[in-house]
Every structure is written in structure tokens, then in C-alpha cells.
Amino acid sequence: MHKLAPAIAILTSLAAPVLYAQGYPAKPIRLVVGFTPGGGVDINARLLAPKLTEYLGQNVIVENRPGAGTNIANEFVARSAPDGYMLLVNTAAVAINLSLYKKVGYEAKDFTPISVFSQSPNILTVHPSLPVKNVKDLVALAKGKPGALNFSSAGSGTTQHLTGELFKLRTGTSIVHIPYKGSAPSLTALLGGEVEMTFANIPAISSHVKGKRLRALANAGTRRSDQMPDVPTLRESGVNRVEVVVWYGVFAPAATPRDVINTLAGAIGKAARAPDTRQRLIDQGAEPVGNSPDEFSKLLREELTRWAEVVKVSGAKAD
Secondary structure, three states, rough: OOOHHHHHHHHHHOOOOOOOOOOOOOOEEEEEEEOOOOOOOHHHHHHHHHHHHHHHHHOOOEEEEEOHHHHHHHHHOOOOOOOOOEEEEEEEEHHHHHOOOOOOOOOOHEEEEEEEEEEEEEEEEEEOHHHOOHHHHHHHHHHHOOOOEEEEOOOOHHHHHHHHHHHHHHOOOEEEEEEEOOOHHHHHHHHOOOEEEEEEEEEHHHHHHOOOOEEEEEEEOOOOOOOOOOOOOOOOOOOOOOEEEEEEEEEOOOOHHHHHHHHHHHHHHHHHHHHHHHHHHHHHHEEEOOHHHHHHHHHHHHHHHHHHHHHHOOOOOOO
């Protein structure tokens, strides 16, 4: 039995009506992010925080605790009091790490999924000095120089890392993974020419692509983005089965009261649907979601199965 299995019964028992916990919140709430400022998770958390402050009537503060592929933040929140005042904002990394790392200081049963705020595809992006104009050129270059190209990520276990491993697996290329402590330093390395390529979400790379400091080759999502309509999907570029849509979800420690979970889920959903927030997300290439705890739980189970298989087949390791 996989170590996420004990959590399933708890996850699927959560309801999603917009109810408000009596007396909650009575003090500030913290959104803990396992990355440095400036990346996709941090950007989403900082878009969400002021809307939650507005709806819940208490300050909502973003706290960055980067390192160990988000495991530092994950463990910190998992061990926090289950009272709704210390929450985790993360991607599928919270599930990926359970398969990727030999030992982590948390299990899936230590969290209660609340809601996915938004989602965004990863974009295969290269330094403009790299002599490639499309994915076909990149694959040919990588095959001609095995191990010579590097790709950066926001850390081992992130969707950027595993998207890169999937790309290598599907294209039969040997490209070296270089992990960083967040999307911002990962992109800084790419911008500075320390690495040749990365997979990053649209909110993090859009301004650099528009400024021609980076070149976007392909979208790892299921369809082209309205924000980057000229960038083909990997499937269109001849690389199949590398569809990765990055979701940004909010978790609470396990045993957080159900009425508190419902209050938070209702507020996150309302924030995702708010016209001003929705437009800001869309402008950055993200899609508002705001789903229910049950829907998020189902997604988490699917991600567990998917990424456990990717880690196994690709041989991905926590660098």
C-alpha cells in the first residue's frame, strides 16, 4: 500500500459548501511557500493573500521557507497546529516528493487539501544564445552532445524537474538537471547563461520572453496558451506524453476542523472567481480554478499515481 493511501478516506470525506466557521479567523493567517519570492507559487500566493484578507477579515501573510524541494515548508506546515492559521501553498511537489525522496518528514495524511487556486502550463524555455529555433532543433542538439546541455528547475521534486525528466525520457536525450532553491534563482541561472534550458510556468517567464531575454520553444500543456498563442505544444512539436499543467493549491494540516476547511475553500473559490483576480491570473497565463476539497483530493490521488510512475520509469533522483 502506498503511503498516500491512509489519507484517501480523510481527503474524500470533506465537503465543499461555503460555510463559515464560528469565530474563525480570530488572528492573522500565514500562507507558507516553499520557494523564494518571484516564482509561480509565490506569485499566486501573493495574489491570493489580499483577497483572503478582504473576505476573511484578518491579515493573510505570505511566508517564504525555501529549500529541499519544498520539503522544509511541507514539514513545517504538517507539524503546525491544525487550526487554520498555518497553511501551505504548493504544487504537485507535495506529492512528487513522497516518491522522489527516500525519506521526507511528512506523509500525505498529514495534510488536508483545501482548494486549487489556479493552474498554468510549463513552457520549455531556452537561452537565446542556444542555436535552436524549435523543439526539433533542441532534440537534435541534445542527441549530438549527450550530457552537454543543462536544464534548471526550482528544485528537486518540483513539476519543472519532473517535466524535464519526462522530456528526456520521451525524446531519448541526456540532459543534466541542475536544481535551484526556487523559480527565481532557476530563471536567473538561465538568464545568465549558467544553464541552457528550463521548464517554467508562464507567470514566471512571460516578461522575459516578451523582452527577448529568453526564447519559448513549446508549451507542455494540453493546448496553446492564449497568452502565448504562437508557442506550439510539445505534442504539436512531435513530443508526446509530456503534458504537465501546474496547479497551485492550498493545504491545511490534517485534523483541521471541517468548518474551517469549508470557510477557507469558499474564500479561495471566491477569490479565484473575483473579476480583478481572475483577470490578473489570465494576464499572467494562469487559469483560475477555485475547486472544492473533494475535487482537490481526487486530483491529488491522480497526481500521486502519475508522478510515482514517472519517477520510477525515468529514474529521476533528488539531486
